[in-house]
Amino acid sequence: MISESKLKILTESAKYDVSCSSSGSKRKNGGGIGNGYAAGCCHSFTPDGRCISLLKILMSNDCVFNCKYCMSRADADVPRVSATPEEICELTIDFYKRNYIEGLFLSSAVHKSPDYTMEQLLLTVKKLRTEYGFYGYIHLKGIPHAHESLVREAAKYADRMSYNIELPSEKSLKLLAPQKSRESLLLPMEQLRREKVAFQEEKHKGHFLPAGQTTQMIVGASPEKDGQIIRLTQSLYRTFGLKRVYYSSYVPVVRDPLLPDMPTGELREHRLYQADWLLRFYGFDAEELLEEDGDLSLEFDPKCAWALRNLHLFPVEVNKAPVEVLLRVPGIGARSAYKIAEARKYASLTFETLAKMRVVLKRARHFITAGGKFYGSENSAAVRGMLSSGVRTPVQMSMFADGQNALLSDFETARSALTGEL
């Protein structure tokens, strides 16, 4: 059994990774222990409001790299420990069978060398699957600069892998994480993308990252603007087919002249998640949302801000506008848009029927007509005022918690509930 002190050190250092999602895998129980729960499942919530879904732990915090923002960096004077593959497997199984967790999120500092570390991670997940008969969720962090054969092998056992992009620009990466290069992060992402496509085309038996790849970047440790971040996000989705990009607002755990002393505002992080949502589900391009050297508005959510810049496109008629256009109306979320599209097949919609269908009109009414009628304000200054007064809640509903909600079975719906329907 792993010792208490080791467990503490190895979780303390892993906890700033924001992803804790266990969704996307339908792995069936093959006679051992565990299975996948495609919608994801939260097992507990910590006082910081985050969900615990996975056992998030490092294999080792003994690092040869020297990322400035990290408390495990080589220069830091901290106790160093490493767990054995057996300790991790046993911990996972014993937590899992008590229903504490949905699976394992295994990561590591670069211990000895990238290849050595990746070998240890691979050994652990392979053992967990084959010797311990574990069918639950495994998210494995990839180690930059590790040999590609190790990466390929690991993908056979993990449900999800992630290479963290860490910082939004190559320049900041050089400055703050000097041993990690853009290439060392992007090449394995590309490799996994390619191999997954090949795997699917050849209809192999077994699994190859059923829950895909994700990444994470720290926001606010370096000077990049939201415009750059959102453009980078867009290209990560488009080029590598990532499932998710996570943003982690910078929390200072280390003092360094190159790093800010203050944590990043959580509203900024929230706005980035909202913009990310617009890219993935609402058909927006980064270029429409903001300039490359601009930041997202803190006052308005990104869809609202876009609509206010494009008032000439509104109001749109709910009985006629295509779904893609409805999705762009502030206050109308995906569910409402499809409800409207369904309902208008049978009858012409009025504001009363919309209200009955529980479409929230508080913001939307300024941007739509129903049967030619308009109930919003024509005065754009008044509209701005009304809209901005209604957006204070996101501060408490920050998205730094992984967007799972025990109340909602569908992971992405939960996400939308948390981001606030746009």
Add this chain to the structure above:
Amino acid sequence: MIYFYDGSKDAFLTAFLLAYNDGDATLTSGSAQLSIGSQTVFVQADFSRARRAEKRLLAIDKGSMRDLSVLLRSGDGDRDMVALDYFKFLAKTGRPVREMLAEDCVLAAAECMRRVGNEVHRFHGFVRFMETGCGALYAPISPDNDICDLLVPHFRARLPGFPFVIHDVKRKKAAVYDGEHTFLAPLDRAEIVLSAGEEKWQALWRDYYDGVNIPSRKRLKQMRGYMPVRYWKFMPEKKG
């Protein structure tokens, strides 16, 4: 008229027939406020009447008995009336009404059923098993709704090699999986002998829970929203 019944399906269906044309009916399986002069009747389950009602409702809506079973699991104080109104409306309308959410009685029933479903999903995460000396797993729970047997398929699918007991301590019953079969049994108090490692694993779990928290971000309200305090009783990470 006030109709008392025992909360079972057949007694509900019997009462449903009796109260069908009573516009003033109050149906309850708990307590009701009696005012002077109010008339009461205690409805016993009547097998043949219940089958008659069941047949009629099923002919209108194939999903009606599933709805009823969910509604009767609800711990909401008004669930008997919600169910009665819903089935009366269903019978009067003569076709499935599930989607007619603009009707108050349909909406109330839908919300009531949704709460039951939500709690099942929540407990997929919140159940905490303890390992007993013989290797079986034991989890006490105290849910709002009567759901312990609904939790079994989920855990059986992922832990096929582990016999387990999910014990609803409030309703004094337990859903049991003996490694082969599942069944429901009355259970008042369980005498549990924990395995040698159990307390250590619980302690490690508490360490983990404390370790992953980021203290500079305090959002207790959010935590309690997702994981209401009434569920904490059987979670090692929230005890002591």
